Amino acid sequence: MTSKHRMVALLLAGGALPGAANADFIADSKAGLELRNFYFNRDFRQEGARDKAEEWAQGFLLRMESGYTEGTVGFGVDALGMLGYKLDSGDGTGGTGLLPADLSGGSQDEYSKLALTGKLKLSKSTLKVGALAFRSPIVSNNDTRLLPQTFQGVLANSQEIDNLTLQGGKINRIKANSSSDYTEMSANRIGGNSDSFVFGGGDYKLTPELTTGLHYGTLEDIYKQAYGTLVYLRPLGENQSIKTDLRYARSQEDGSFRDIDNKAFGAMFTYALGGHSFGAAYQKMSGSDPFPYITGSDPFLVNFIQINDFGNIDERSWQVRYDYNFAAIGIPGLTFMTRYVSGDNVEVNGSHDGKEWERNMDIAYLFQSGPLKNFGIKWRNASVRSNFGNDLDENRLILSYTLPLW
Template sequence: MTQNNCLTALLIASSLPGLAHAGFIGDSKGSLELRNFYFNRDFRQPDARDKAEEWAQGFLLRLESGYTDGTLGVGIDATGLLGLKLDSGDGTAGSGLLPADRAGGSQDEYAKLDLTAKFRTGKSTLRIGSLAFRSPIVSSNDSRLLPASFRGALLNVQEIDRLTLQGGRIDRIKANNSTDYSEMSASRIGGDSDAFVFGGGDYRFTPELSAGLHYGNLQDIYQQYYGTLTHLKALGAGQSLKTDLRLAKSREDGSFRDLDNQALGAMLTYSLNGHAFGAGYQRMSGDDPFPYIASSDPYLVNFIQINDFANVDERSWQARYDYNFAAIGLPGLTFMSRYVSGDNVRVGARNDGKEWERNTDIAYVVQQGPLQNLGIRWRNASVRSNFGNDLNENRLILSYSLALW
């Protein structure tokens, strides 16, 4: 749906005061998020550039209507995004915060407007236009100054108790640092496609156990089947054990190229009061890496700050620790550290590729007072590899969210 179509839906809804004012206006909400982002990536190998380093300010205005009354409710959402360059020295562009300019640097500013028409009947919703959502088969990325989005239609159905169905079609992607929609391609695989069709469902057998099955088809590039199983077992006061299992099978679609990948992922997390101890394993099998839409997020247990550990034949292990300081009377303060090691990567004719990544994440959100909702987050990462980049990375993010009404 184009922006003109979305505006037409808004005008129609607002021209019906008996319908619109009850829910369309009354249930509407607006918010403004300010996001200040510093990014520094230091390349450690001798034959690489020195670093990518930029500092930028983002403004995210989100306006959401309610739904008109009646059997079929109609609404519209609008998101206005603005990114401003604060600093980007000579030769340090390319952080993903800002669009590139023609001189090899970054543009001083960029803006985008995303519009979505939405429809609701019963417990089902249909959204058409700009889409930002997460699912096991496709997820939009929000790891930079401004979020990425898709263009298409998304249907969510929850008419049956404990069953959630989701499906849709997207035809374009707008990357984090882009103002325009572009054709989709597959990460590491390549190709161009103007259609991704997907569908699936998740069923909650008990409050503790749920399973899902999803399918996606990036037209002329790949087909993918994804199964999930999650279980949360209470072990006593303040204790639990969460099991997260994921299995995907991918193959070619059309005549682009042969493609074969199987991905297995498992994550166990033991929680004790404010502590969480996690252990994960991920295995790639087949002749190709795990395919997913470039500039989106893959649903992999070892997809972390920089790497996805999804190379051909790669095996990877994760150790993770989280702590929520609310357990000792400091709500809003959290800490996370994890380490992932991968090996057996096929490099040329041999399976001798190795890599590792270490992440640290410390965040605090002010809980009350005049600075309530002010957040600060520091993300640190180190990566070492015998077939890819060696790098250190720091991200410092200041954010503030304000409800407008």
């Protein structure tokens, strides 16, 4: 029986349960429809490059989450149906990640995908089987395009011990943002193919302000990675705080695919004052390889931003960032962010002359009330310059609306 058939069987089984057992299953269920209108424009600026990647698309995401049946062990099921429609994409301007590519250099007119997840709950622990979308230091799904990327596998979470959160599981396939099909996994910039990523770890709150974590994962036959984290949030007075975020990862080969050696250190410090936040970060790669992570997923790096991750061989990078929440002056829902990251010392063709920088700016507004409540507008702008990669300017305009159904 396939995983999809198992999920359907779980859903039918839930419908056959007695009314008493169904009480929480139905009463705690929720559903919502999200509409995403996404315009993406990336202009390539280096000599000899293609002109641009430009597309406009409409997405529909129908989310349904059940509660759990009554009893010592509760059962439930979640479903996410997704549709993507092309509004505009000329020949040669595809490749934005919004839509699947076609043979003309453009994109397919439409695509769809279905994510079904069975779940069970015992005390303060949950187990999910099927389609997964989650975030952790060792692996996180990507949701920066028209439709989210998902994994297929098993995920367990537990909070049985006070202040300790445990997470672990196994992934065997990945479905990219612009794909309807699950595929094998590979490692970003490293390659290879694998059908197993096993991971586990936990985060422990030592004090109300201090949390430490340790996570471990293995992409079978490609790499294994250990990740340690430390986050300290120190209140300084009314509407003031300083946050320290430290991260260290050690990555090595697994199996005989190829030798892999990477050590990644990152530190970010953020000072918050009222609606203002001022941040600074440093990230350093060492070893003979770039930072490995599952292709298509999000890496847990302090300098992973809109386009680049600054995780190349021997790269060191610095970030400055500023955020402002306009709720501080009576305009809730309006936010602004800008940041700049500069990287150097990248190994390119045997030397360490590689340099790159990226600048980002986000402006977003989410209507808080009235007929447009839950309607959001976001403009994301970025520029990248590099002496070993692409030079590009990018704009993303995202309109979203979430309609609760029940």
